Amino acid sequence: MKADIRVALAGNPNTGKSTLFNVLTGLNQKIGNFPGVTVDKKVGYTKLPDGRIAEIVDLPGTYSLYPKSQDESIVFSVLADRANALSPDLVIVILDASNLKRNLLLYSQVADLKIPVIIALNMMDLANKSGIVIDVDLFAKTLGVQVVPIAARKQEGIDELKTAITYANKIALQEDSIDVRSIAPQLIDSISRELNIDNPYFALQLAHQHETLKFLTTEQSARIEELEKEHSFHTQKAQGSETIARYSAINELLYDTVKVPDTAQDETLSNKIDKVLTHKVFGFIIFFAILMFMFQAIFSWAAYPMELIDTAFVWIQNTLHKTLPAGPLVNLLADGIVAGLSGVMVFIPQIAILFAFISILEDTGYMSRVTFMMDKLMRKVGLNGKSVVPLIGGFACAVPSIMSTRTIENWKDRMITIMVTPLVTCSARLPVYTLLIALVVPNKNIWWVFNMQGLALTGMYVFSLVSAVVVAWVFKLILKSRERGYFIMELPVYRMPRWNNVAYSMYERSKSFVVQAGKVIIAVSIILWVMASYGPGDRFEKIDAKYKQPQYTQNISADQLSRDIATEKLENSYAGVLGHVIEPAIRPLGFDWKIGIALITSFAAREVFVGTMATIYSVNGSVDDIQSVQEKMHQAKNTQTGQPVFTFAVAFSLMMFYAFAMQCASTVAVVFRETKSWKWPAIQFAYMTVLAYVVSFVVYQLLR
Template identity: 65%
Template sequence: TQVADLGLPIILVLNMTDMAKKEGIDIDVDKLSERLGVQVVAISARNNAGLSELREAIGNATSIATQSEGADMHVLAPEAIDFVKSHIKTDNSYLALQLLHQHLPLNIFSSEDHELFEQKKKEHHFESSKLQAAETIARYRYLGTVLSGIVKDTGAARKFIFSDKLDAVLTHKVWGFAIFIAILFFIFNSIFSWSSYPMELIEYSFVWLTEFGHQHLPAGMLTDLLLDGVVAGLGGVVIFIPQIAILFAFISILEDTGYMSRVTFMMDKIMRKFGLSGKSVVPMIGSLACAVPSIMSARNIESWKDRIITIMVAPLVSCSARLPVYTLLISLVVPEKMIWGFINLQGLTLMGMYLISIFAAVIVAFIMKILIKAKEKSYFIMELPVYRMPRWSNVLYTMYEKSKTFVFEAGKVIIAISIILWVLATFGPSDRFEAIDKKYAAIEAQKDSTQISTLERDRSAEKLENSYAGILGHVIEPAIKPLGFDWKIGIALITSFAAREAFVGTMATIYSVDNDGEVATIRNKMRGARNPDTGLPVFTFATAFSLMLFYAFAMQCMSTVAIVYRETKSWKWPVIQLVYMTAMAYVASLIAYQLLK
């Protein structure tokens, strides 16, 4: 009826007709079409039923429904609506009403128009929340008369007992959360357990490809760029496809079955205590995949304060871009060990990182609730969908689509960064490189052939340290050394501000340039890296945990910064977000490393 009141062409599509039939619900489609004055098509998208009729209806669509006579919205605020109709020169009362509700986010009006609308709302005591509630009541009353005699419930076949009993457990205030934590653990445990073999296959495939290239391509700078820059960087992306696919498979299953809606329902009451609207739960959960669409989905939060808080904390929830960083570092320092025969220690650590990020988001939201002053309130109403078996074709498509997006979107950034980084790591000030070559030439003249390979490794390491990349890393090293990071990690931190997943490609490129002629996997190279001052491993548990905390909290995504600017229409909020998240990451990493080292 809202679309009808806007005067737009309509085809009413009744989906899930298979479920209606199963539940004993009969709908007179022809009579409904007659009463509403629009074409009505019954379909079941899940079973592909009625889709051909829908395509035909869309191709022939001309019907514009008459405005709903039983739910005249003009009476809600006649003076304010008449003013807007006159101001924008329209005859549509409902369009005018919606502009009064939602004119602020629209760029089609000047600041003077916005001020004028707000002034008229005050003059005529226009209160959006009350008027929206009144509209809802009026529309449901009208729909009750429209549907009278059209929907028949034969009733006998319909059983809600199983669904109600399942909800009593899955949404229980104690057992519901226990089950949710158990499901999370199973997901993260599976990410490590199920992906290990395909990841090893991909990893060693790239090792073989690099070895093959070095053996069969002519030695030279172009070959080094291709193998140590492009191939190494690309390998750092592709290796994580199994884990990305598994993560999104589980997310798709939870959504298809209807369980994710139950999680939203459970989290609503808790989130409200910490300053997040019930409507904030959906963007927060969506941030497990990516913060960008989640921030965009916050548009449906009416309260300005709740919407800003949601936008500001959503990037703290660990997204899929952080997954490669977590899994790489966890595989370096956490043993591949089973506890009690079924708990994967690496999976447990991964789940811990996700829970830390969610906890941090909730705490920051609570602080912002106190700092940001606003009187508006938002209300959250949702319908729990029926439980269903997941559509496996949809799950497989989601796995494919998300993996492809990860490879192509992240891959473009990482390959570009890898090429630039290879150039910076291969070249440096000529005087420094000449001095290094002379130094090792003199040493080689005094050594026997058995020591040449060791000298070449040392020369390569010293050249990398004196390259442009090395110089850049050493510039920021004093600031990050208290966090347990060396200059190589510093380079990865810089490149990661373009995209978090660039960390893996950066480390792959750096450790490919800094090689002794022996090709190895990125994990083996990082595992064998030693601190030249202490002789201890670079990646200790303290360093790895500190680094994971930094990536958990830091704003290292330019796409997120851009979308926050677009959604808030101001640089104020993205700058505040960038500053507080970076400061939070630095302090958390500093405390963690100093306590654990």
């Protein structure tokens, strides 16, 4: 879509910047990467009152233009480099109306770059509720910019903001926030002359950041370095002087334009709630209780819709077999593709419920409290407090969680976080866990409240977090670094979740899960069906000839004969041969050759396990008796012992294997992209696979 004007959104974390972006752009947005880096770039489009189209770029949240992470460094690069493909015509700086003093630091820096600016005074509803009175007209007049009061969550003031964008002046009219030149007059003058710059604050920022700015040539960066030495420039001292000057100007502005009642200084409701939810004892108990409630809900709430989806796929398979002429293509469609897809589609309700809870916890502000509580524990195992964000995010998916480690400045902390994040139970493991738990754990309540299956699932999630922490401690002893990590995080006020946002999150993430998994599962299901339906040489012909002999046809019923033929053909198929090859290696874990095939296919993606089981048991089953994958696995018998294949010991051994093994090609790819080396994904794959085998072996031997 071609845009007439490009608008960048800038602001501190937790000011509602992303909410405003979503309100302005709706579904008309896309996510990519900023050029040359792996930082997420969110771009969307909105229609202005005069009919023009505005491209909205959501810049990473930052407290100032002095970056402390890769994400934050993007902000200055985009704003300052006029040759950048994303260079904006206009910047909207989002300020939290209830916390202006902190927010105005970033605004004053952006304004001094002399880019046209509009201020979106967000969360006006909360400021009004707290009794904070802002003289918006005087505020705008003093700064020399348009100021638009909004409440993005309630979609108030959005039309006024679009009107302000429409009539924004393309020439920066804002007043200088401070006398920038006085901070380092000789150096600023020298850089301005050498690089032909007419903005003193731009020149000062080049002095601070020239080593990391890609739009400067090597010669220009080297020359700035020479000028710094010539004028005895100390970057930290200059930053300190600038910050003091800016806050002095901010204090004067707020004194004239903002009236805060005495009652606003009292303890806020959020602080009162935090005394309970972040308590050093009760906080962890409450967090654990919330986790238990989540996983109880995942089992109980999803039961009915899962049953409907299950029944629908069984009906589809039956219908295909009855209405279409028998043959390999129909078998491929019904027993390969449809059966494989049913194994994942049936878990959509559970995936949606998981993402709904995660979205609610993030939206209310509680997730930030969890990271705050876990900070002290993280430090003891060698992690940064910021590591908690990727670890908690790992409940949904390891890929974006690993990408979010860019906010961790310390190299060692970041590497350890990347290495252990895949251990946290992600949504792809959920279908595997719920299927196996449903097979071996009774669906009973204890103490009339706790469902045993929900408790088992809770245990797997808690176990994954504990495992990640223990492995992080081991990496702390192995990896060496002299850098010191630190944790700075603002706790947002508690808010009611935006239910439309929760619904959108459920839809988007569930769709993404199904689309990404579906592509792999269809491909794997087709390959598996072919491998399970055909065998090497003349094995299948010999089996047919064997069972045509009188001792079989006269003494065995037609149904039993059909099942025996299908079972023997499956064992002699290409898939059966492959399974039998690896069976000796996995037999000590309690796995047979069919599970072995699922282990191999699910190295592409964990959720493929369920689709593989569905395909294998469909090929092995009768066309006249099509069942759900859970029923098939429940009835599966060991041909040698006659006992069920999926015993308590086998199921938990298998869950432990999936808890530790690196079975996700996307995660391997993103680790390579983030570390820019195959060394780290190779180490990660090796240690996780070994750990999976050892733990699975121990669990099976103890439980059998």
